[in-house]
Amino acid sequence: MGRPVTKVPIPGVDHIIAVASGKGGVGKSTTAVNIAVALAGLNSSEGHRLSVGLLDADVYGPSIPLLMNLHGRPETGRDRKMIPPESWGVKCMSMGFLMEEDAPAVWRGPMVMSALDSFMTKVSWAPLDILVIDMPPGTGDAQISIGQRLTLSGAVIVSTPQDVALIDARRGANMFRKIKVPLLGIVENMSHYQCPACGHREHIFGHEGALRTAETMKMDVLGQVPLQLAIRETSDAGTPIVAHQPDSPAAQAYQHISSLIYEKLQQIPTQLQPPLLGHASGVVV
Secondary structure: OOOOEEOOOOOOEEEEEEEEOOOOOOOHHHHHHHHHHHHHOOEOOOOOEOOEEEEEOOOOOOOHHHHOOOOOOOOEOOOOOEOOOEEOOEEEEEHHHOOOOOOOOOOOHHHHHHHHHHHHHOEOOOOEEEEEEEOOOOOOHHHHHHHHHOOOOEEEEEEOOOHHHHHHHHHHHHHHHHOOOOEEEEEEOOOOEEOOOOOOEEOOOOOOHHHHHHHHHOOOEEEEOOEOHHHHHHHHOOOOHHHHOOOOHHHHHHHHHHHHHHHHHOOOOOOOOOOEEOOOOOOOO
């Protein structure tokens, strides 16, 4: 038996969701950014615009500063907590704000976990309806610790239709199931390429692989995002396509995905003061 893990609530945050992938290079961070921005454009069931935060948990490869066009160190409030800068209506926090742009984070596990704990407990997130966590790729210590220490309302798995990506996506989904985090569904990114001239569709990375995986693993498919040049261009410019080109096919896909996520969250209790969580089968704590 491992030692019990005390879950850490984030005061003033109703729901926390993880956007994850089993491997890098599948567009997870771009997906997390556009989901967060799309959620921030929705109205809550009470009629107010949703308040949304975005936590970049990828300490070794932070990308939120670029994707959200944010730079510089965050200010500190009177309570000595960091004030997350805002972009596109979303509060953001990233290790990238605290490091030089090209500086590597040459850290061992305990230092990484200390940094992530600070982002959870020493940032003025409240009040938030939803905090989106852009998870590091893979299924290592950081991912397991975040899943066990926070009261996650659910996880979103991002994958391309390619078999090699889906193998790792299934591993990521199984990790969340082992640590008792609900799976909100899977997003098939780079689902297809559509020629802007003739409209012909080409399934470069395979056809509906994520849909078959979702059926096998009894997950919902939240949506399929096309491979579109504008996604790369707007991401590099720090202007998420949901905000910059809201009528584009990709932006509409992200908006649909975000609406489904919010519908699911409305059926899940907001985070409560949690009890101790015991050792989860197959997971070392």
